[in-house]
Amino acid sequence: MEFWLTVARWIDRLNEGIGRLSTGLVLILVGVGVWNVLARYLGQYIQQNLASNALIEIQWYLFALIFFLGAAYTLKHNGHVRVDIFYKNWDRRKQAIANLIGITCFLLPFCFLVLYFSWQTVLQSWLIREMSPDPGGLPRYPIKSMVLVSFSLLILQGISEGIKNLARLKNHPPAPTDLIPEEENHGL
Amino acid sequence: MGYDWLGPAMFAGALLLLSLGYPVAFSLGGVAILFGLVGVALDIFNPLFLTALPQRIFNIMANYTLLAIPYFVFLGAMLEKTGLAENLLETMGILFGRLRGGLALAVVLVGALLAASTGVVAATVVAMGLISLPVMLRYGYNKQLATGVIVASGTLGQIIPPSLVLVVLGDQLGISVGDLFIGAFIPGLLMAGAFALHVLIVAFLRPDVAPALPESVRNISKGELARRVVSVMIPPLLLIFLVLGSIFFGVATPTEAGAVGSLGAIILAALNGKLTGSALAEVSDSTLRISSMVIFILFGSTAFSLVFRGLNGDRFMFDLLTNLPGGTVGFLLVNMLVIFVLGFFIDFFEIAFIIIPIFAPVARALGLDMLWYGVILGANLQTSFLTPPFGFALFFLRGVAPPEITTEDIYRGAIPFIVLQVLVLVVLILFPPLVTFLPSLG
Amino acid sequence: QANPSGSPSTDSTSLPQLQWRMATSWPQSLDTIYGSAEAFCQKISDMTGGRFTITPFAAGEIVGGLEVLDAVQSGAVECGHTAAYYYIGKSAALAFGTTVPFGLNAQQHNAWLYSGGGLEAMQKIYADFNIINFPAGNTGAQMGGWFKREVNTLSDLQGLKMRIPGLGGKVMERLGVNAQVLPGGEIFLALDRGTIDAAEWVGPYDDEKLGLHNAAQYYYYPSWWEPGAALEVQVNKTAWERLPKEYQAIFKAASYQVNLEMLARYDRLNQEALERLLAGGTQLRSFSPEIMAAAQRVAFEIYAETANSDATFKEVYEPWREFRDKILQWHKINELSLTNFVAETL
Numbered sequence: 020m021e022f023w024l025t026v027a028r029w030i031d032r033l034n035e036g037i038g039r040l041s042t043g044l045v046l047i048l049v050g051v052g053v054w055n056v057l058a059r060y061l062g063q064y065i066q067q068n069l070a071s072n073a074l075i076e077i078q079w080y081l082f083a084l085i086f087f088l089g090a091a092y093t094l095k096h097n098g099h100v101r102v103d104i105f106y107k108n109w110d111r112r113k114q115a116i117a118n119l120i121g122i123t124c125f126l127l128p129f130c131f132l133v134l135y136f137s138w139q140t141v142l143q144s145w146l147i148r149e150m151s152p153d154p155g156g157l158p159r160y161p162i163k164s165m166v167l168v169s170f171s172l173l174i175l176q177g178i179s180e181g182i183k184n185l186a187r188l189k190n191h192p193p194a195p196t197d198l199i200p201e202e203e204n205h206g207l
Numbered sequence: 208m209g210y211d212w213l214g215p216a217m218f219a220g221a222l223l224l225l226s227l228g229y230p231v232a233f234s235l236g237g238v239a240i241l242f243g244l245v246g247v248a249l250d251i252f253n254p255l256f257l258t259a260l261p262q263r264i265f266n267i268m269a270n271y272t273l274l275a276i277p278y279f280v281f282l283g284a285m286l287e288k289t290g291l292a293e294n295l296l297e298t299m300g301i302l303f304g305r306l307r308g309g310l311a312l313a314v315v316l317v318g319a320l321l322a323a324s325t326g327v328v329a330a331t332v333v334a335m336g337l338i339s340l341p342v343m344l345r346y347g348y349n350k351q352l353a354t355g356v357i358v359a360s361g362t363l364g365q366i367i368p369p370s371l372v373l374v375v376l377g378d379q380l381g382i383s384v385g386d387l388f389i390g391a392f393i394p395g396l397l398m399a400g401a402f403a404l405h406v407l408i409v410a411f412l413r414p415d416v417a418p419a420l421p422e423s424v425r426n427i428s429k430g431e432l433a434r435r436v437v438s439v440m441i442p443p444l445l446l447i448f449l450v451l452g453s454i455f456f457g458v459a460t461p462t463e464a465g466a467v468g469s470l471g472a473i474i475l476a477a478l479n480g481k482l483t484g485s486a487l488a489e490v491s492d493s494t495l496r497i498s499s500m501v502i503f504i505l506f507g508s509t510a511f512s513l514v515f516r517g518l519n520g521d522r523f524m525f526d527l528l529t530n531l532p533g534g535t536v537g538f539l540l541v542n543m544l545v546i547f548v549l550g551f552f553i554d555f556f557e558i559a560f561i562i563i564p565i566f567a568p569v570a571r572a573l574g575l576d577m578l579w580y581g582v583i584l585g586a587n588l589q590t591s592f593l594t595p596p597f598g599f600a601l602f603f604l605r606g607v608a609p610p611e612i613t614t615e616d617i618y619r620g621a622i623p624f625i626v627l628q629v630l631v632l633v634v635l636i637l638f639p640p641l642v643t644f645l646p647s648l649g
Numbered sequence: 650q651a652n653p654s655g656s657p658s659t660d661s662t663s664l665p666q667l668q669w670r671m672a673t674s675w676p677q678s679l680d681t682i683y684g685s686a687e688a689f690c691q692k693i694s695d696m697t698g699g700r701f702t703i704t705p706f707a708a709g710e711i712v713g714g715l716e717v718l719d720a721v722q723s724g725a726v727e728c729g730h731t732a733a734y735y736y737i738g739k740s741a742a743l744a745f746g747t748t749v750p751f752g753l754n755a756q757q758h759n760a761w762l763y764s765g766g767g768l769e770a771m772q773k774i775y776a777d778f779n780i781i782n783f784p785a786g787n788t789g790a791q792m793g794g795w796f797k798r799e800v801n802t803l804s805d806l807q808g809l810k811m812r813i814p815g816l817g818g819k820v821m822e823r824l825g826v827n828a829q830v831l832p833g834g835e836i837f838l839a840l841d842r843g844t845i846d847a848a849e850w851v852g853p854y855d856d857e858k859l860g861l862h863n864a865a866q867y868y869y870y871p872s873w874w875e876p877g878a879a880l881e882v883q884v885n886k887t888a889w890e891r892l893p894k895e896y897q898a899i900f901k902a903a904s905y906q907v908n909l910e911m912l913a914r915y916d917r918l919n920q921e922a923l924e925r926l927l928a929g930g931t932q933l934r935s936f937s938p939e940i941m942a943a944a945q946r947v948a949f950e951i952y953a954e955t956a957n958s959d960a961t962f963k964e965v966y967e968p969w970r971e972f973r974d975k976i977l978q979w980h981k982i983n984e985l986s987l988t989n990f991v992a993e994t995l
């Protein structure tokens with residue numbers, strides 16, 4: 020178990036780092052959004068085209084990066100909402116069992132199948148260097164690849180959560196403090 | 208054909224499996240995959256069909272409307288985390304003095320405006336949840352009333368024009384979006400009015416659930432009050448109304464207004480000396496987590512509806528409906544029921560795509576006024592966001608509500624508002640001119 | 650085509666029962682375009698005695714309207730009804746499959762596709778996507794769209810925000826316009842609220858249904874960027890090769906039929922709709938020679954640049970250009986001179 024907990028800790032560190040870095044994108048997203056509005060009005064005023072599809076697309080690329088890179092980090096912090104009508108009344112043991120079932124029957128199969136059904140279309144996008152169909156738009160292949168990155172990170176985090184819940188189930192002492200999930204949503 | 212019931216069975220399966228308490232996003236995706244595999248094993252589902260899944264994910268990524276979500280979450284989180292929202296609502300509470308339920312009324316008003324102008328349920332519910340829920344709780348509001356008001360007014364935007372639901376419906380039904388907007392105007396007002404009336408009546412009958420602010424808070428000098436109004440009430444109110452107004456008058460799209468509003472919130476925080484590095488980091492962190500939560504629910508939901516279609520669940524429903532007795536009333540009743548059930552797990556875009564091709568021909572055959580029918584569908588879709596145990600608006604609020612709010616609080620809180628919406632819906636069905644009168648003038 | 654047994658007639662009972670799905674790029678409200686996809690499926694069912702059925706799906710039902718090619722390529726659906734120019738991000742030359750600025754009208758485009766090597770050229774590109782395509786519809790010449798204010802000179806275009814996709818958008822961009830792409834459902838709201846200043850969609854019949862005349866007053870013509878937009882059926886090649894020869898022949902025959910019928914319907918409906926719009930107060934305007942000339946120059950600059958950097962584009966463009974110049978010379982002498990003469994005397 021110790022070995023696996025070490026693995027979990029590494030995974031947690033990875034996703035924590037990626038998540039923290041990605042929060043920086045939020046401010047950039049605000050900045051680009053404001054610039055796009057300014058460009059539109061300023062452009063009309065000075066009769067010059069300051070806006071561009073590249074800047075508009077950067078906006079949704081940034082948002083995609085935020086939720087793609089943030090999903091595993093959010094999972095680590097128990098930020099994905101649950102229907103906890105029963106769950107919250109269960110003891111730690113039962114909750115761990117529910118989580119283990121969820122991880123093995125829902126999370127991992129879903130993520131693996133998304134990867135399985137996506138990689139070809141992403142590869143295809145790379146092979147033809149797919150571009151935005153709109154004038155001045157951005158390349159599509161990098162952002163499409165983020166689906167693979169995101170669901171891979173989720174699989175890793177799922178494994179980490181699985182290990183931690185297994186350790187809980189086995190009442191494995193000592194629960195290292197850095198592995199106890201935050202009490203973000205009520206119930207866990 | 209023999210296994211067409213598998214599609215509808217997905218709903219029962221999801222109902223069961225979601226109650227396990229595993230995160231909604233992955234449970235929905237997982238249920239979809241499980242049923243897809245069953246379909247493959249029974250040889251009624253071509254696994255290649257699932258290669259449409261990445262395209263659907265890309266489609267959600269590239270959806271410009273959803274881009275409003277991070278901005279409104281940021282705006283809400285900024286006002287909340289820096290205490291600006293609290294000061295604002297508190298000062299309003301003092302101004303309204305003894306008026307019980309004043310805070311809840313303000314939420315109905317602002318929520319309806321915000322919802323109406325963004326048209327994105329997730330953005331509205333999350334922003335209102337962040338801004339107003341903690342304050343209402345602190346001043347002793349009943350948890351159920353507080354959460355009910357937020358989810359209900361957050362979904363109001365689906366029927367108050369300009370509304371995304373109506374745009375999609377108009378497109379699908381082949382009727383003028385402009386007429387739909389005008390037709391939905393009175394129904395939208397009726398709903399907002401019903402909510403406000405409900406809050407007033409509840410506050411009157413049961414002072415404990417929506418108290419006025421305590422004497423100790425209210426009791427400040429006139430000079431102090433004036434200072435607070437100018438310094439903490441007017442600036443954020445101005446910001447909120449600038450954001451809403453710019454969307455309403457077509458100066459900016461919801462996404463644009465959200466972006467500028469976010470910057471405005473940052474500036475406000477700075478002016479109040481609350482803008483610290485850690486506050487910015489915290490707000491960005493909330494934005495990232497909440498956006499991830501919302502978008503991944505949409506991913507799970509899109510997988511769910513893809514498999515539902517792959518299993519010919521839509522055809523099953525069509526066969527069921529076309530063989531239904533009961534005329535117009537029976538048809539409308541089934542309409543409502545189906546939308547409620549679909550609304551448990553499927554985003555409204557997808558509901559519109561699934562049901563309208565099935566329902567619209569029947570409605571035409573029954574000779575219904577399509578404009579009226581479109582508004583009824585819109586009102587109906589709105590209610591489906593609220594239906595426990597799995598309405599989307601309920602998930603979104605659950606995701607940002609503090610721990611002392613239980614999921615049951617949110618469910619119970621939604622129920623009176625669902626009843627109100629159904630009542631308004633019944634009134635609209637009984638009195639079609641409420642919808643058709645205004646458009647007939649044009 | 651001979652079947653293995655060599656018998657002259659087809660024994661229909663030996664043909665398999667097949668059920669396909671067709672993803673389309675259209676909302677159901679586009680009853681001419683989506684209706685053609687439905688009609689196509691109906692014809693195939695009729696011609697095969699119900700043994701080969703295809704169910705059409707509106708945009709968004711299976712995949713979004715701009716992702717039909719991907720869904721056909723991956724096999725998620727066996728076929729799709731869409732427009733090639735939605736996919737110029739994948740291969741720029743696909744623009745020629747639909748229409749390009751200052752290109753061919755519907756009749757000329759069909760001449761290029763069926764008789765001038767165009768269809769072969771397109772099918773060669775699609776082969777890389779494991780797709781085979783057949784022309785299946787044409788909107789005819791489109792309209793130049795709805796403007797909230799008049800545009801007479803090139804400087805009127807500076808900073809104008811317009812919904813216009815594809816190559817037309819690229820040309821507009823070079824003329825100083827901020828070209829945007831919005832899906833059909835969002836155009837009305839954006840134009841009505843003033844978040845865009847102008848929008849083009851299809852022609853009078855479809856534009857009227859979106860209610861664009863309620864959002865902007867000036868209706869410009871012609872759509873120099875879409876002189877005749879061709880639509881097509883795309884089929885996953887693996888699925889195509891598994892089809893019995895009889896079904897393949899029926900499939901092709903049905904695509905010829907809808908290609909003709911859609912254009913015929915549009916030519917009638919557009920005229921009627923334009924009359925209604927004008928009666929309702931819509932102001933008709935034509936693009937000024939200044940704008941048209943600049944746009945044409947820019948368009949051919951873009952083609953030359955793209956041909957320099959994209960071998961596939963060049964391979965399609967050069968013979969297309971030659972074909973275009975020749976057929977225009979021929980039509981100018983004979984067909985257009987009569988049409989112009991008669992139209993002037995109206």
Ligand code: NA
Nearest residue numbers: 323364369370
């Ligand atoms: Na609205």
Ligand code: NA
Nearest residue numbers: 791849850851
């Ligand atoms: Na067009």
